[in-house]
Amino acid sequence: MQSRFTWINGAMVETSQATVPFLTAGFHYGVAIFEGIRAYQTPRGLGVFRLREHMRRFEDSCRIVGFRELPHTVDEMMEVVRATVRANGFGDCYIRPLVWLADGGWNLTLDTGKPHVAVTVWEESVYLGQRSPEQGLKACVSSFTRHHPNAMMTKAKVSGNYANSIMAKTEAQRNGFDEAILLDPQGYVAECTGANLFVVRNGRLITPPADAILEGITRDTVRALAGDLGIPVQESQLSRDHLYVVDEVFVCGTAAEIVGVSSVDGRPIGAGVTGPITRVLREAYQSVVRGAHPRSEAWIALV
Numbered sequence: 001m002q003s004r005f006t007w008i009n010g011a012m013v014e015t016s017q018a019t020v021p022f023l024t025a026g027f028h029y030g031v032a033i034f035e036g037i038r039a040y041q042t043p044r045g046l047g048v049f050r051l052r053e054h055m056r057r058f059e060d061s062c063r064i065v066g067f068r069e070l071p072h073t074v075d076e077m078m079e080v081v082r083a084t085v086r087a088n089g090f091g092d093c094y095i096r097p098l099v100w101l102a103d104g105g106w107n108l109t110l111d112t113g114k115p116h117v118a119v120t121v122w123e124e125s126v127y128l129g130q131r132s133p134e135q136g137l138k139a140c141v142s143s144f145t146r147h148h149p150n151a152m153m154t155k156a157k158v159s160g161n162y163a164n165s166i167m168a169k170t171e172a173q174r175n176g177f178d179e180a181i182l183l184d185p186q187g188y189v190a191e192c193t194g195a196n197l198f199v200v201r202n203g204r205l206i207t208p209p210a211d212a213i214l215e216g217i218t219r220d221t222v223r224a225l226a227g228d229l230g231i232p233v234q235e236s237q238l239s240r241d242h243l244y245v246v247d248e249v250f251v252c253g254t255a256a257e258i259v260g261v262s263s264v265d266g267r268p269i270g271a272g273v274t275g276p277i278t279r280v281l282r283e284a285y286q287s288v289v290r291g292a293h294p295r296s297e298a299w300i301a302l303v
């Protein structure tokens with residue numbers, strides 16, 4: 001993970017200079033909102049995948065948390081992202097916009113502080129799937145529960161939400177798994193620590209409803225690509241035991257992309273390797289992000 005330049009509150013500075021004072025309320029209370037975006041090399045140059053949708057979700061997350069005024073519009077933030085990517089000069093990279101509560105906010109209200117904004121870029125390393133993509137992930141159902149949407153606002157990508165993810169993933173890895181699957185407060189499958197989840201059963205894709213999850217942009221991309229391929233998709237509640245009997249399980253997210261799950265709680269899924277429908281969707285996803293798919297043009301913002 002390497003980053004050269006960071007745009008912070010209007011100035012492009014060396015990343016080592018992009019510092020935040022210790023006395024910053026957002027840091028103490030987890031009140032920050034972020035996005036995770038990827039840019040890929042394409043035949044027409046470096047392109048940011050679904051930039052507008054990410055920056056809209058960024059704005060939506062800020063509104064959900066309750067910021068009344070944001071310093072920049074979606075269009076301005078898209079321009080800042082492009083400028084920061086250009087400044088860093090990387091090839092494939094990962095982009096991190098962040099808003100945080102600063103200049104006050106110590107009395108636990110947003111209204112006595114201000115939103116500060118930064119965007120940085122780093123050279124991407126593999127996020128999930130350190131084992132080969134064919135092998136898939138060893139997942140477990142977490143002992144931690146995903147947030148109730150009236151407690152932590154799962155549609156908002158709030159930094160504080162990720163304490164839950166970090167505890168779940170740490171526990172999973174200490175127990176020898178690659179990734180944790182979290183259930184919602186009703187006990188149904190929600191999502192992974194930083195990715196959404198799909199299962200394949202009898203040729204049909206099923207994904208949990210949006211109630212207690214982050215509405216992933218990759219989840220939306222997968223639904224569109226599956227539609228193009230004539231694979232039916234439905235949203236419905238999944239119970240833990242569904243995971244044990246379906247033909248395939250995969251997770252998807254901007255950082256994770258599409259990664260198969262080979263086992264859940266030690267029970268092999270299908271043949272215990274990445275399944276055939278997951279493989280087809282992975283290929284379609286790689287083709288769309290790399291600019292080689294009919295949908296690429298609409299979804300890629302060249303920098």
Ligand SMILES: Cc1ncc(COP(=O)(O)O)c(C=O)c1O
Nearest residue numbers: 194195196214216217218253254
């Ligand atoms: C908790 C959680 N769910 C789902 C996702 C997938 O979202 P997206 O596809 O927009 O990256 C992410 C990643 O951002 C996430 O952190």
